[in-house]
Structure formats: structure tokens, C-alpha cells
Amino acid sequence: MRAATLTSPRNVLVTDVADPVLGGPGEAIVEVVAACICGSDLWPYRGIHPTAPGQRLGHEFVGIVREVGADVRTLSAGQFVVAPFSWSDGTCPACLEGVTVGCDNAGSWGQPGSDGGQGQFVRVPFADGTLVGLDEHPDPGLMPALLTLSDVMATGHHAAVSAGVRPGSTVVVVGDGAVGLCGVLAARRLGAERVIALSSYPQRQAIARAFGASEVVAARGREAVAAVRELTGGRGAPHVLECVGTQEALETAIHSARRGGSVGFVGVPHVTDAKVVTALFSRSLGLRGGGAWVRTYLPELLADVLAGTLDPSAVFDLELPLEAAAEGYAAMDERRAVKVLLRP
Amino acid sequence: MRAATLTSPRNVLVTDVADPVLGGPGEAIVEVVAACICGSDLWPYRGIHPTAPGQRLGHEFVGIVREVGADVRTLSAGQFVVAPFSWSDGTCPACLEGVTVGCDNAGSWGQPGSDGGQGQFVRVPFADGTLVGLDEHPDPGLMPALLTLSDVMATGHHAAVSAGVRPGSTVVVVGDGAVGLCGVLAARRLGAERVIALSSYPQRQAIARAFGASEVVAARGREAVAAVRELTGGRGAPHVLECVGTQEALETAIHSARRGGSVGFVGVPHVTDAKVVTALFSRSLGLRGGGAWVRTYLPELLADVLAGTLDPSAVFDLELPLEAAAEGYAAMDERRAVKVLLRP
Numbered sequence: 118m119r120a121a122t123l124t125s126p127r128n129v130l131v132t133d134v135a136d137p138v139l140g141g142p143g144e145a146i147v148e149v150v151a152a153c154i155c156g157s158d159l160w161p162y163r164g165i166h167p168t169a170p171g172q173r174l175g176h177e178f179v180g181i182v183r184e185v186g187a188d189v190r191t192l193s194a195g196q197f198v199v200a201p202f203s204w205s206d207g208t209c210p211a212c213l214e215g216v217t218v219g220c221d222n223a224g225s226w227g228q229p230g231s232d233g234g235q236g237q238f239v240r241v242p243f244a245d246g247t248l249v250g251l252d253e254h255p256d257p258g259l260m261p262a263l264l265t266l267s268d269v270m271a272t273g274h275h276a277a278v279s280a281g282v283r284p285g286s287t288v289v290v291v292g293d294g295a296v297g298l299c300g301v302l303a304a305r306r307l308g309a310e311r312v313i314a315l316s317s318y319p320q321r322q323a324i325a326r327a328f329g330a331s332e333v334v335a336a337r338g339r340e341a342v343a344a345v346r347e348l349t350g351g352r353g354a355p356h357v358l359e360c361v362g363t364q365e366a367l368e369t370a371i372h373s374a375r376r377g378g379s380v381g382f383v384g385v386p387h388v389t390d391a392k393v394v395t396a397l398f399s400r401s402l403g404l405r406g407g408g409a410w411v412r413t414y415l416p417e418l419l420a421d422v423l424a425g426t427l428d429p430s431a432v433f434d435l436e437l438p439l440e441a442a443a444e445g446y447a448a449m450d451e452r453r454a455v456k457v458l459l460r461p
Numbered sequence: 462m463r464a465a466t467l468t469s470p471r472n473v474l475v476t477d478v479a480d481p482v483l484g485g486p487g488e489a490i491v492e493v494v495a496a497c498i499c500g501s502d503l504w505p506y507r508g509i510h511p512t513a514p515g516q517r518l519g520h521e522f523v524g525i526v527r528e529v530g531a532d533v534r535t536l537s538a539g540q541f542v543v544a545p546f547s548w549s550d551g552t553c554p555a556c557l558e559g560v561t562v563g564c565d566n567a568g569s570w571g572q573p574g575s576d577g578g579q580g581q582f583v584r585v586p587f588a589d590g591t592l593v594g595l596d597e598h599p600d601p602g603l604m605p606a607l608l609t610l611s612d613v614m615a616t617g618h619h620a621a622v623s624a625g626v627r628p629g630s631t632v633v634v635v636g637d638g639a640v641g642l643c644g645v646l647a648a649r650r651l652g653a654e655r656v657i658a659l660s661s662y663p664q665r666q667a668i669a670r671a672f673g674a675s676e677v678v679a680a681r682g683r684e685a686v687a688a689v690r691e692l693t694g695g696r697g698a699p700h701v702l703e704c705v706g707t708q709e710a711l712e713t714a715i716h717s718a719r720r721g722g723s724v725g726f727v728g729v730p731h732v733t734d735a736k737v738v739t740a741l742f743s744r745s746l747g748l749r750g751g752g753a754w755v756r757t758y759l760p761e762l763l764a765d766v767l768a769g770t771l772d773p774s775a776v777f778d779l780e781l782p783l784e785a786a787a788e789g790y791a792a793m794d795e796r797r798a799v800k801v802l803l804r805p
Contacts, residue, residue, distance in 0.1 A: 210696060211720050219720030219745050279747075352554060367738070376555050376563030379749075386742050391735040394711070398730050398751045401563050403623075405723075405747035 120236030121174040121442040126164030129443040137240035142186035145244035152178040152234040154457045175235030176202040176226040177267035198248040201411030202268040207246020218408035237461045249415045261430035270429040273299025275409035276358040280381030284308030291370045292360030293321040295432040295456040300358040305329035345373040382406035433458045464580030465518040465786040470508030473787040481584035486530035489588035496522040496578040498801045519579030520546040520570040521611035542592040545755030546612040551590020562752035581805045593759045605774035614773040617643025619753035620702040624725030628652030635714045636704030637665040639776040639800040644702040649673035689717040726750035777802045
């Protein structure tokens, strides 16, 4: 089969790799219908997260089950499925509590020993605990929206849930990537009355507004904090979503939150200065987040997508064939695209 | 009047200072009946937090109102009061939300321009928003228990509330100072079924057990984490109280918590390595805490002390006259005493 690989930093090569085979009776093979490139895929692409030459790429995909092991109970060949960005056994204590990202047997696509989502087929460990199957094949037009459930929409939802967003909330969203934009949508979906999005890019501002942002602050860092304070009676917002992961973004989030408020953080932290801990303490803030519990949230979000009440598909602004994956990475790296959809 | 002052690191001098006078119509003068020394008083004592020579000391006290300004509505001369470790106006948005430590006009005793708790009298700004008065003078035997409400018991309660402790919870408490010990008591009071206390000192272990600890781990750092994991099916506890503030203590707390759990942190953070943020992220943990919202919790905790159902007084193991404050500091510095009560 064909799959995207990273031969060296900034060199994405779509090449022939071995077809996957079932590794055990609880596994499944999925033929990928659509995959995409994540902001976090840019860390290895840029060489910041070292990888072995030839590393597979991608952790977001939807597709059709082609083969299941003898122990698979909930899925069958021919069924359409959405895959979370990590697999989970569905039976360990963490999974039973809904913390599927912290599964005792968790792992993620595109790591050594596993297939990446950006390929024609994927071998799925713990298929029952991982994949969510649909009763029937979805309308092709729903494909982009369904694909966001694999990571970015579920992650935006996790940020909003972690920040305690509820009906009537005032929310600030730090980050205008696909996750931040989905965070806006998630906050509104949970009933937020007012969502202040931070973005300096007109195209992303437009998506934020389409997703329900009531105000857009075209600034970052201290300027953004000052603008948020100005918009919130000098106090900051009770709920802040941090969807970037840098030191600056986390500081912006913390100082945009009102005393006693909550910060939901889902950007993989690249934080170097521990003063953020002191700031959380002195501002009486809560911090919660981490990798999204995608498998737990999927049924609920999927139902809304299928019902037509949730549509995050606008985060995709470029669609390419899998063979052009290198161009997709370049477009995201250069911020020419928010998020790229790939079709094998 | 007489008051404890810090002339230089490790030199506590009880000396004559000016009698306080009302600074405005909302203020009160309180005659101190009992005060105490806090673990956090040791930071300036040890010279780690620089202070001006002659700085007043102490932020915990109970006493009798001697004078009130014309605008004071809820208190009158002769009334017995408990003072939180910081004052609060009671009217700003933060106070109205219960985040009294984050009051727009917050300040704490013993800072430049204010009296310390370790003295004969204290001028209290925002008396209505700060002090909690009792209907009648309490039994003298209740004095130590009432005094803990000024800080350590309220702070232990804040740690437990911030960690989401509820009936049936399993809880780990990191720190065997007065706050950690009160954290054990607070967790049990909130219904925790199982409280694992970390302490290597037999005397403190005994207090922890008397306060309701079901298990004591006589280790710290990685060894403590391993022991906690062993006691919790390899997973860690869903609720952890961090009552120290050092890098090691916060790391111990984070790695003692199970994935998806909550850490309540009330030890003033002296954290230098931002890897704790990554650990919170990768373990899906919540972190919340900061200075306790003492004024908010006081009525509830006070009712229990007066009813005889809450008695944290065992944290005091040394009582001295105010004039011997220097000996009290030395005893706490050398860990000869858990907490020292001072009587003017």
C-alpha cells in the first residue's frame, strides 16, 4: 500500500510500504477514506520532535473496516468507522472512567510499530475499544466533519469541558488553529453565551465568527490580555481555552482568566518557565486538560454531526490526494492552510 | 503595645510599637487573644523572602473587637472574632464569587503598613468584609481550634475542596505540616473514605492518624510515589492534596494522582522546573488551589468547631507567651514543634 513517511525533517515522501496484517484476534484493518494533517504533525516535520527516518505520519482518519479479528464484537467488515487519534483497550480502569487517552494500553498512530493515518490502510489494535462504527455509510459530504472528530473537534471539546464551560459562560479561546477554532464551536455547543477568540488572521477570524465567536481580539501576548480584560470589566473571563501549547500562549490564557476561573489546556505544552505555576496559584485558577478523551466523546459528537447540528468542516481549507501530502505539509507549515484533508 | 518584629533573618524581637488607630470608618481595632506562627512565616525568618528590618510578623489571630469605625455594620466592641489571614472588602466581584483571597482590595497582616497578628492589637481594614464575629465569647478551651480557622484548617479545607474530595473519595496528602494535617482532617470531614498521609515523623504520623488518616507512608519523593501506587492498585489516587510547595512535593503529588485525577495545591509554590506542566498534561490531571478563601469558608468551619464536631487543635504542640516568640520561631525552624501558639 501507499503511505506518507518522513524521510528527514521537511521531507515527506509517499511511498510503498507493507500491507498491514491482523496482529491478534482483537484487531481490525481499516481502509482509509479520508485523513488529515495535524498541527502537531509539524513538530516532527520541523525536526523539533526527532523521528527515525521513514517514520509513518498521521493520526487522524475515517474509513471502512476491511477485516476484523475473531474477538471483535462491535464492528464488522464493510462498516464505516471514525478512529480517535490514539487507541484504547476499553476495559482498563482508566478507560472505564472515560480517560481513554490514559489507557493502560494506549498508543498512537504513526509511532514506530504502527501504521499512520496518512496511508491507504491502518492496522487497529483493540478495535472494539478504539473505533466507533456508524450504522450506515455516511453521506460523502459529511466526510470532512466526521474526520474532525478524530482529533481537532474532540480536542476543542475537551478544552471546553476541562475549562468547565456551561450554559451562559463567557469564554476566551487562545489559539486560532483548527483546535482553537473547534474550541469556539465546542464552547458555543455547550451553551457559552460569549466567546472571545484571539486571532490576527482574517481568514481564521472569519471561521471563528462562523463558529460562534462573539468578539475577535487581533492581538497576542500582553496586548491580548489587555484587550480581554477591557472586554470583561477589567477582570478576565471565567473560562479560558489554551489551544497552542507555547509558554506565551499559556501565559496569555492564565492572565486572561479571572481570579477563581478555569483554564482548559490542550496544546501539547512546550513550556520552559515554571512561573506559570506561581501565576495559577496567585490567581486562584484551575488548570485541566491534556490529550482529549476522544473515544469517550465520540458517540455524543458523532450524533450531532449526523443530525446536522454540528459542523466543524470549515477548518479544512485545502484538500489534496494522499500522493500530494508533501504539499499539504508545506502549506500548513507556511500557514497557507489551516488544515489539510488528504484522500488516499 | 508589644509586637513581634523581625530585625534581621533569624532575629525575632518583641518590642514596643505604636498603638493602632482606626484608619477609616470601615475599620476595627482588635485586641489579640491568641496568635500563632505559620510555616510560611519561616520564609522571611530564614531570609528567603527578604523583608525590611523591623517588619511585623504573623497573619493568624483571634481576639476581641475594641473599637469600630462608624460604617462597620456587623461587628461591635467587645465581640469575639476570628480573622482570616488576609483582609477582603466583601463587596468586589471576586468577593461576591467567594474568591476572597483575590479581593480587589486584598492585603495581609504583617506586610508594610499593617499590623501583624503576633502583637497585642491589630488594625483591621474592611472589618465587615474580613472578620467573622461570634454571638458570644467562646469557651477558652476552644481557642486553639478557633485559631486554626484563621489559616491552616481553612487552607487544608481549600486543598481538599480544590482537589474535588467528596464522600467515598480516596485521597493522598503530601505534607505533614499543620496544613497537611488539617488537609487530612478536611478530607475526612468532606466524607473521604480513605486518606493516605505522607509523613516520616512519628509525632506527626500520630496526629495524622488522629485526624483520620487510614494509612501513613513514611517516605518522600519517588519512594512515596511508589508506595502510594502500591496502595492504590498501581494507579495512584483520584484526589491529591499538595501542602508543601516545593518542586519535589508538587512532583510527588502529580505522580501520586491517577490519570484523570485532581491535585489541590495550597503550598506557596517554590517551583523551578516547568516539567510539572507537562506531567499534568500527560497524566490528564487537574490542578487547582492557591491561597485559601478563608472568609468564605469561615462560617461553615466555625459552626463545626462551635458544635464540637471539628477539632484541629492538635496541630499546636507548643504554647508560649508572645514575649517568647523568638523561641517559638526557633522551635518551628528546627522542627521541634509543628505549630506554636502565642498568647499576648
